[in-house]
Amino acid sequence: MSAPERIQVEAQSDGEDRLLRADEPLSALQIRCGGTIPGAIAVPELRELVSKARGFGLKLARPIIAQDGQETIRAWIEVTPQEGGCLIILRHWQASSLPPEPADLANRRRVEIDRALAELTARLDPGQRLMTVDALAGDLAQVAQAMRGGIGRPWTDFVDVPGSGQRQPLHWRLLDGATVVVPGSQRVWRATILPQTGPEGETLGFDLCLTSDQPLPEPAEPAVAAPSPPSKASSVIGREMAPVLRQPIARIIANAETIRTRRAGPLTEEYAGYAGDIAAAGQHLLTLIEDLSDMEIIEAEGFAPAADRIDLADVARRAAGILGVRAREKGITIHAPDETMHLGAVGEFRRVLQVLLNLIGNAIRYSPENSAISVLLTAGAGRARITIADQGPGLSPQDAARVFDKFERLGRSGDGGSGLGLYISRRLARAMGGELSVEGHQGQGARFVLELPQG
Template identity: 40%
Template sequence: MRLDGLPDVPVSHATLDCDGRLIAADPALMALNDQAGGALGDRLAVPQLATAARLASRLGILVSRSVRVADQDADLDLWVRVQPEGKGVRMAVSGWREVRPQPLAARSTIVLDDEDMGWETDAGLRLTFVSIDAARRFGVDALSMLGQPVTALFTLDAAGDGALPILEAVARRKPMREQRARLRHGDVRMVLTADVKQDAAGEFAGLTGAARAAEAEAEPVAAAPAVSASFTQGLDKALRSPLAKIIAHADTIHAEAEGPVQRDYVDYASDIANAGRHLLGLVDDLVDLQAVERSDFSLQTEPIDLADVARRASGLLSVRAGNAGVAIARPLPDLRVPAAGDFGRALQIMVNLIGNAVRYSPEGGVVSVTVTRNGSMAEAVVADQGKGIAPQDQERIFEKFERVDPSEVGGNGLGLYIARRLARAMGGNLTVESTPGDGARFTLTLPA
């Protein structure tokens, strides 16, 4: 049923009860609901409109947003405004602009052999499909992988020049060929290939690929071009400004700066702000990753006070620690431990170490930050009271995109890799000592 003439409708109204059932509607909205299989007295059948109605009813606030609704061979761009009213909600829909969707990108050209394991991701590189039978042959539970980042299934190996073909594929929107990897379960060496998926608007929508066991006699894989500076600059330009706006608006809602907001909506805003900060951190890490892996990367060192750096890093994380119920024992104010290094990079390393310690410390725990001189080196030690790190994982955590438990809430597996590269670029090192169940001690050394 075509909605002929509806683009000329200025505003169409509807009334819904507290359970989302349609009580009354103007002809335009009634026709749209009928086309979606709904009827008067039943729940609103247009998903985008029903979602806005549920949100307004649950939070008790006005919801106003743009939505796109499928209408046979075209889409409708609508503006929906939903206002709680009595025990139900009142909806006003305007816009009614018809949009002809762009054709979807061609299907993947990846051809799976009998021994290959198929996989797909969404735009956030989270797994949406893993071949069940093929995964079972490798001892992997395919269903448990769904929703996990692709790095929960594969450990990605860099090419000879330090580049990761998967990042190049995402950045340049081009097929990924010969990404070397290891299956986390059983440490089987794999070769990944993938095509880029696009949505109807031509935007990146994920990867669809195949994984096959690497053969020992396979010919050397040609190295993909390194992740270029233009890639990280593009990320910075494309993501930093909109993410900053999202975080600012979410923080405003969370702080109730413009008036009281229902508690669950406040918490929702806090989640949005935290997710935005996580993405900004990922952008920063990718920019740093591109820098530290250049063959000519170096740092200009100067005299710094490592104790002062440790105190500043502790101060920067004091609010986060307080919110988590964790105390930070920092160096005394009059302690001085001269060292040679880059102040900003040393601070970055200490913030990373203390932040990790706070994240993995139990409530009521203490993160100890001490700085001493040891012969010709200055040492800063960050010790926590967390669950510790198994011996076999203590070197692995310094590798790229590696985390002890990818299912845990945390970083992206780049922080410690970058921190160690920075420490060594300053003539020092970053190491860890840990006993499972007895916390971990990370030691940053710099020339004294």
């Protein structure tokens, strides 16, 4: 309810930026924003100005705009430092009702939060069959391992959906939001199914997110054991350390996304932008941890990918489908092999998919808007080859010679890369008996060629 304009609204804060007293309607705004009197200033815009005035010891004055979830408040504020706190004066107080939210905004926020909070994510094809799986929590390791060994099977083969005796998988709308029981975990999980559609509205597949409102139980204190001998492989992040780091960073990202999408309450665009920066930085750090963990695995003695018989054309179509949304955001068209094309090869399915996701993802990142990326298949001399060709800036001979080096980013900064993707991809290609190379010239785009034994 809008308050009538008053000549002056006064308040007093202490040396810890707590509101000691306040006239109406500021006192009501403080309470609606979750604060108390006396108590910490609950209006972010007011708290920031009071903190600056107190810290600088200077009188500050400016207009502010605040929200309480129902109204937008506009006022002129003057903050004068005093001994032990600040005198706060607001003039020209005006309140107006917030416009109604779009009907689908709540659903979009739910999707964003579920993505950020998910402790297991999987990419599904249009038949809800598993394509890729990634898990963060330790109590999901068992089901994640089973899912990775069952690529191509329905995801519901690996969990229990209570109360459903029908043939699985059900229609995705019936499974979206369903409670699931995960083998190896004592927590209650909720499934979120997010359809991915093409330009004509066709279903390209789904993203599966498993979230839980219960925190991961604290592990029992391990028994003291003799120190292990040092590993011959370099240990950068440690297989034991990576899961420990993933969960708190994922929580940071989730909390930042909650703030950015204003699910926790109203916030100005400036602060929402700060939260978005925090989420992006957290995601970059999480990607770096994953890359370091992958690097340790592939550099370990005895690392040997599975020798699966795969259809390289099918893996290429899946990779292009996964990255289709990102490409369309830049107006980029991915020309993937059509459904009639097939090319047998020998290599571990998920590792080949990992390499192609890295190559196509790089092509999207460095290609200009409204360009095209071609995914080409060739075979000969017992080798199956797939080429990712883009219309980006290309590589000089000097850059092409070092693009596969560890931590090499060719002088780029701010693109979110770790400098490990191509290094890991080449190591994987060679571990599968193949090779990864680059062709092309500066100014003429790049052509990355993945070569595997033909099957």
